[in-house]
Amino acid sequence: MRDEPWDILHLDIADGLAEVAQRERGVLLVLWWRTLPLGTKALLPAETPLAGDQLLALAAQLVADQAAARGAGLASPPRAGVDGQARSALTLDEAAALPVLDALEAAAAPAAADARPLSVVVCTRRRPDMLSACLASLARQASAPGQVVVVDNDPAASARPVAYGRAGVTYVHEPRPGLSIARNAGLDAADGEFIAFTDDDVELHPTWTAEIRRAFSRPEVDAVTGLVLPARLETAAQRAFELHLGGFTSRFTPLLFDGGFLQETWEMGPQVWRIGAGANMAFRRASLAGLGGFDERLGAGASGCSEDSEFWYRILAAGGRCLYEPRAVVFHHHRRDWRGLRQQYRAYMKGHVAALVVQADRYGAPGDLRRIRRQLPVYFARTGLSAIQTLDGWRLRLLMEEVIGWGLGLQYLLRPRWRRRAQAAVGPRPAVQLGAPQHA
The missing domain is CATH 1.20.1280 (Monooxygenase)
Known part of the structure; x- marks a missing residue:
């Protein structure tokens, strides 16, 4: 795999479609309708320029998918099937009759939810520069969270100079190694009705906190996950992870996971990792605390990972629901090298x-x-x-x-x-x- 940097080009198609000019290197197109992410398309230099009508053909299917998943008359997002994809929520005739642009405008309308009942927990270990960028993106949120908790999992407390003294930030030093231990320490320090978790190698879209709160406006939802887009595609390892291995999440329409998802996969093994990514997840505090927090045998610094998906499993097994809502967007810095x-x-x-x-x-x-x-x-x-x-x-x-x-x-x-x-x-x-x- 050639080690030539790729660009990431974000295009808002709400105000018209312009062509993509000839590129000298690969590009990942990220298409938006205002603040609503629609989908992505990877283009090699030989596939550019991309004329407006070609971009329209690409966008048309993405727009139709959004309208079908968010159309009027749907009481809730489509349920997730065995493969983590949407069960058909509408017939073809119903989908064809939807007022597509109205559905898009409604879905892209700014979230009016107040993020003050939300506590955001950022766990970090020996990455002060990345933590600084993450906290800067939190400071740019359209709706500020009520609290930001930084959990420093480095025994040497390397995050203290970055986090200490920032307005609205609660600093917690948890020297015992393990991401689950750090997340549970963040839960103990958080005082919000809703608790969101992200990582130090993530930067947040300005509407992230508001979209998390909007997702919890559905009273049946116990946990929310969101879309994770790449922040950079500068190295071959980053491109391999995102473009060939699927990245963290590549779905752009909402999905509701419930106990039926566990039942349908009971004999084959429930694929709960399809619900989302731990870098972009949130919970009702009552649900998180009521089920005891994260299992400290699992996660980075312990067995390796999956403390997040194991907790989603517990929520579903207890009769709860998890909502994947891609309007809540974060940008992740993937591993730069093959090692x-x-x-x-x-x-x-x-x-x-x-x-x-x-x-x-x-x-x-x-x-x-x-x-x-x-x-x-x-x-x-x-x-x-x-x-x-x-x-x-x-x-x-x-x-x-x-x-x-x-x-x-x-x-x-x-x-x-x-x-x-x-x-x-x-x-x-x-x-x-x-x-x-x-x-x-």
Whole structure:
């Protein structure tokens, strides 16, 4: 993969479509309707210039998808199916009859929700420059949150000079390593009715806090996740993660995840990671505290990752709902080099296996252990065959890290003390009988 920087070009098509000029390097187009993200399109230099009618053809499908997902007459966002994609909410005739532009304008209208009941928790470890940029983006929010909590997970307290003394910022030093430990420390220090979490390598769209609050205007929603766009595509590793591996989230229409999502995937292993990304998530405080906070056996600094998806699993199992709302946008600084990306993928797989063990122990879902023993090896084989056929050496190297992470994760099956570890944090048993029919 050639190591030539790509540009990111944000285009607002609400006031007309202009052509994309000839580019000397690749470009990721991000199309918007005012503050509503519509979709992305990666273009090689040879695919430019892009005429206005070509851009219109691209935008038309994205606009239609938005109108169908947010159209008048829908009582709630479409429900997520087994694959984490929207179940059909409207018939073709109904979608064709929608006033598309009206639906877009309504969806893109500025959120009027007051963000003061929101506490934002930023966990950080030894990245003061990134933390400074993150806090600067929080200071530019159209609706200021009631509180910003910075949790410094560095024993040397390297974030103190960045965070201490900033208006509206509560600084917490938590020297015990582990992202779940840091997030729970942030929860303890937060006083808002709603708690949002983001990371120090993220910068926030100016409407982010207002959109998080708007999403919670639906009383049935216990957790919210949002869209994660790349902040830069300057290196081959960043482009591989975003353009070839799918990045963090690539959906631009809302989705509602409920207990039915768990039931439908009970035998195959619920794919709760499809709900969103921990860099852009929020909770009702009552739901987060009521289920005990994050499991400190999981996450960066412990088993690797998946403390966020494991908590979403608990919410759904307890009868709650998670809303993916891409109007809440953040920009993530992906790993710049291959070494960092390989470490990330090893940690992801190790943490994923650990979370599957935790979920199987807690709820007895047969699909969780089946995914470890059967589905993941099949995934490795298929991915490896595809990478060999396409001569993608970089993908084979990442796959090797995933296999190593899987092997490291298997240790948790053989650690009864770790599996039995009591944590006040595990929360109640499911409010519904999972695996049995659930009625509305």
